[in-house]
Amino acid sequence: MRVRVPPPASRMLLIAAIVAAVLWLPTGWGIAVVSAATVVEVAEVGFWVWLSRRRAVVVGAETLPGSRGVVxxxxxxxxxxxxxxxxxNARCEEGADAGEEIVVERLGPDLVLLVSRAEATPN
Structure with missing residues (x-):
């Protein structure tokens, strides 16, 4: 899953407010509309930043523990x-031959995966 980027709709709202303020609205209303649109834009960007930081890590080596792989x-x-x-690169203390299935236990130093052989699943 990727981090969501704020939709362009809010940026379009800000641009529309500025154009409307400059072309059609009296000076007092123009300042109010641009100010309101700016507040909405800043609040929306803040919301998207908060939402993206709230989510769990979904990419990178930190997500590998528990994953299965093949030697x-x-x-x-x-x-x-x-x-x-x-x-x-991996370290398997109990040893594993090419083609065997493994489970990632954790991420070791220098991005070396510490793995163990996967339990054989009964048929």
Missing amino acids: VVACRPVGQVRVEGELW
Whole structure:
């Protein structure tokens, strides 16, 4: 999921208010309309910033713990795994051969994934 960007509608509202204020409204009303539109714009941007910071992390290495992947280069104890379509260096203390399924335990130092072999699921 991506962070949402404020829709252009609010920017259009501000532009329309400025154009209306300059072309058609008397000076007193023009200042009031532009001020109100500016307040609405600032409030909306503040709302979108607040909303985007409130959400959980959805991208990056922080989301990998618990993900499943496949060993590409045997981990004895260091190798490479493919998790969510990306190739990562990994450390597997118990060892895992190429083609085995793994589970990411946590992110180690230097962006090395600490992994363990996945439990075989019964049929």
